[in-house]
Amino acid sequence: MRDVKPEGKRARQRRATRHRIVESALELFVGQGYAATTLEQIAACAGVAVQTVYFHFGNKRTILIEGIGVKVVGDDEQVAMIDRSWAQEALTTTDPAHAVEVWVTGSRSIFARVAPLLWILRDAVGADPDMAREWEINQRQRRTDHRAFAQHLADLGALAAGVSADRAADIIYTLFSPEMYHLLTIQCGWSPADWETWIHRMLTDALFAGPDPASPPTPGASSADEARPA
Incomplete structure (x- = not known):
């Protein structure tokens, strides 16, 4: 070594x-x-x-x-996100529910640090070709990382019937988009914890055969609005 x-x-x-x-x-x-x-x-x-x-x-x-x-x-440190300990935990565990929990929690931590900066970058795309290229690089990297996570869940046999690794990657990429985070936490006023709870539920419902029994309950939700945090 x-x-x-x-x-x-x-x-x-x-x-x-x-x-x-x-x-x-x-x-x-x-x-x-x-x-x-x-x-x-x-x-x-x-x-x-x-x-x-x-x-x-x-x-x-x-x-x-x-x-x-x-x-x-x-x-x-010169260590890519996908090689960080939390990401590797999500990509190596054989428990799909734990993998989703780690991926959601890790993503929430990232958004808490970087979301305002990504919005600055996105707003500059139309006026600055260099910023537009950087935005595309960021988007491609996000998609690559989420695709790796989707493939891991597929390899575990955890995806619902009819949900391919590619379809799972599309779902994860969309749910974990900076636009979605900005819309819910800034425009709708949700807390990051609300975002995490909702994303966890949406992801498990969309990817697995049924709702994840380990999914955290939504605080104050009724049967009419159980998908939305109180």
């Missing part, structure tokens, strides 16, 4: 500076808007010279893209 060399002092300082710039920029993007934020403001918030921001990133777009990548996985 190849030894991994410890990170040197200069590399640690450079990484810390990039992290500070990214976190400062994301705070400004969400707080006052992407278009209104300048590199000078980012530099001031991060406590660095504007030339330092230019040296590390060059422009706001690059900062936003790196920030989204960091928030998706939760840190700046």
Whole structure:
């Protein structure tokens, strides 16, 4: 096994500076808007010279893209989301109900960190071809990851009759879309916990032969609105 060399002092300082710039920029993007934020403001918030921001990133777009990548996985380690411990747990367990629970909970954590940034990226698609390409890359990666999860459930023989791995991937990709999360948590005012409960129920009902008996009950739901959180 190849030894991994410890990170040197200069590399640690450079990484810390990039992290500070990214976190400062994301705070400004969400707080006052992407278009209104300048590199000078980012530099001031991060406590660095504007030339330092230019040296590390060059422009706001690059900062936003790196920030989204960091928030998706939760840190700046070079480990893809699909290779994270929680994702691997969902992709290796032989218990379909547990796999769904882990996948839903992990996805909720990701959305809690990255949803406002994805909306900034999506809003910029029509005016910026580079942002449009980044959005497409993000969408393709999401679909690839959800397809891997769907295939795992298919391999376990957990999918309902008539639900193929491809159809399951389509369902998961749609339910776990940033648009769905934004619509429910921002426009409809649901809490992230409400979103998690509803997504869990919708996913198990759609993919498995019947409702998952381990599915958490919807707080305050009646027979007329049992699919919607109270």
